[in-house]
Amino acid sequence: MRALAVQAAAWAGVFAVAQIVALPGAIAIVGAQAALAAALAWRMHRERWWIVLHALFSPLGALALGSGVDPRWWLAALVATMLLYWGTPGTRVPLYLSGRAAVDAVDGLLRSRGARSLLDIGCGIGSVLAPLARRHPQVRITGIEAAPLPWLIGWLRTRTAGNARVLRGDFFAAHWRDHDLVYAFLSPHPMAAVWDKARREMRPGSLLVSKDFAVPQAKPTDTVTLADGARLYLYEPAGPAPTRTD
Known part of the structure; x- marks a missing residue:
């Protein structure tokens, strides 16, 4: 839930700024949201890999929407990711493999x-x-x-x-x-x-x-x-x- 809150807060911040300063196009808007989400995650002292995920979330989502790939494939990828990393947002323990x-x-x-x-x-x-x-x-x-x-x-x-x-x-x-x-x-x-x-x-x-x-x-x-x-x-x-x- 905190991860979703960070993304939502970043989008809210970008939309608030857009009411004051005109952002030049969708790429700038998505980029600003990614930067703000990463900054919020850093401010919350999240692990480095979480900061990277927050920075990539919206840009990857935008690429997915514009790729022309059947949305069901993206849904399948999302479900697989959830099954693979279930609980990671709460426990902050990713999947590591012992060698x-x-x-x-x-x-x-x-x-x-x-x-x-x-x-x-x-x-x-x-x-x-x-x-x-x-x-x-x-x-x-x-x-x-x-x-x-x-x-x-x-x-x-x-x-x-x-x-x-x-x-x-x-x-x-x-x-x-x-x-x-x-x-x-x-x-x-x-x-x-x-x-x-x-x-x-x-x-x-x-x-x-x-x-x-x-x-x-x-x-x-x-x-x-x-x-x-x-x-x-x-x-x-x-x-x-x-x-x-x-």
């Missing part, structure tokens, strides 16, 4: 820690879940994804794996306490809330792994630099596992 290097690193963590369960929050199309389910048939693997299309792809990729399941929903509403390792590849925006939930629910000795985005208020237990230059931040939100004395 092979991240999968290999998490694979190593599962082995070294003897983990029996993995939770991937915001699992996308299952780019981590699917290969790890094949490599670790003894590990219980769960993914949670809000967007319908990535969820469906992830579900299809793991449907034959007896040890994996992909759920559709809000990962903040799920319970994390039953998992030895929680993996996240999200964005900077939710990391403080992720940390708060991890501290409340994760067990001593369990591991929170965040790809590329550090928790702002916590120091990682360790960091791992991947072959592709990305970085994993490792945290033990509830502290290390108790030391056995017997």
